[in-house]
Amino acid sequence: MAKRTLSQQNLLSVGAIHLVLGLLSIVFLIPLVWMISTSFKTVEQASVFPPVWIPEPFMGGNYKEAWEYGKDQLGGIAPMLIYARNSLIVCILAVTGTVISNSIVAYSFARLKWPGRDLAFAITLATMMVPFPVLMVPLFGLFKDFGWVGTFRPLWIPAWFAGAFNIFLLRQFYRSIPMELSEAAKIDGCSEWGIYSKVILPLTKPALAVVALFSFMGTWNDFLAPLLYLQQQETWTLAIGLQAFRSQAGGAPIHLQMAASTMVVAPVIILFFFTQKQFIQGIATSGLKG
């Protein structure tokens, strides 16, 4: 008797948890569903009140229209194509640089001994407190002196010089690899570079994948830096292009805004679904080891 009551209670609480989680899922998903729903509507249906959820008629052509919106300004080439190409170029260069530089630097902080290393690492961690707005003005001046304004260079070259967050993250992984491995390789006559590239690097691929993912997201999403440095429309990234799409010349109509937004969000979500495990583990590690 007591046993049955207990399992009934259990069933009830499991049901209640599912109910709460289910309702919350709806709340969290409504905005995204609404974005996609609007992106398939006609312009009239997009702004009726009360709103309709299922587009009628179903306007798949909105995506083509959004993709090509304003192509006359760019000599007939679809602006979204150019923005996407620019975003990809910047992302590839920045992600490559971030992975290579942070991997090498974190190796030094985690597995090599040199005087001042721990102090340098403490200072490195402290740089996470420096807000970008304080650096923004002098950096703009510096890149202007380099002749980089108007090019992609300010957006990816700094990525080749490592950064506190990724050094910190990778150092955790490197330290978890037994030192005996390095010592054995050294006895075999490996140089430090050999130990790094042949012994340690292959073991840290999962961690590097996480760094690459975060770096891609950060670069793909970045708005302020491209806003500062890219003036010509041909050089805009998706973030800048999408903002112009909404604000310039009265702005594109809302159903096209939603179609364009969906196209910018989609690659990130697709990437997430393919790399979910590394992604979730990477986030968990970055927030726990503090």
Place this chain on the structure above:
Amino acid sequence: MNKPGHLTNQTRAGLLFAAPWLIGFSVFLLFPLLKAFYNSFTEYTILTPPVWIGFENYADIIRDELFWKSLGNTFYYAFIAVPVSTVIAISLAMLLNTKVKGQAFYRTFFFLPALVPAVPLAILWLWLFNGEAGIINAIIEPIFGVRPNWLGDVNLAKNILIVMSAWGVGHAMVIYLAGLQQVPIALYEAADLDGASPLRKTFQITIPMLSPVIMFNVVMAIIGSFQVFTQPYIMFPGGAPERSTYFYSVYIYDAAFRDNRMGYASAMGWIMFLIILVLTLTAIKFMDKKVHYESN
């Protein structure tokens, strides 16, 4: 055994491996930080060289109503959005940690919004809160009989940004979920033997065990929200309505790149840096005293 003046192999390798960051730190961080400090005592535009004016920028800032307005808005945002998001993130993590079937699906649903990049995020929420045809008012009107003008109301507009931040708690939720999974089950078993209620277990076991993680992430979140730029810049040009959504970072950007007052912007940047420094150090001090560590 090394000759004095000669670096050991390890030292040489260590410095070489660290070289990219040592250069990057000097060129892209330390130099601009110090330059901003010097420039904060000068007046200059992007075309004219800096002219020394002493503390004038700082004196002007203290008398600048817009500075106080933007600082107030930023504090309001940081100190409401971060606690609200943290409570939501921990609650979701605890719900997920009950290990019901389909946990992975729920986790994915809650996490998806955190993936939306800032620009589409801003555009989407402008549409959701649209006073005429937005979905928020379609839910509000049948219940409350009103259609608030969210984007144009001085008291409502900046709260939209807080709702957006709460929607994007996925990152924090994943971190707290991982933290919860590290809490030793033995603690809960012992509490069960003592007949502790779920509420009591939450506040006497879960939260204290999670406190180092909470502290670290809250500090990082406050640093981040102090710099919020993209969403207000896109959604509320000029901080409309009536500067109620004018944020500190946006003011620095406007001062430097719209008004061409580089010295003034540098001084504001340094004040922001100092505020973040004080907040962080206070948090660390507090953390040392109050936060529970496993070794205790």
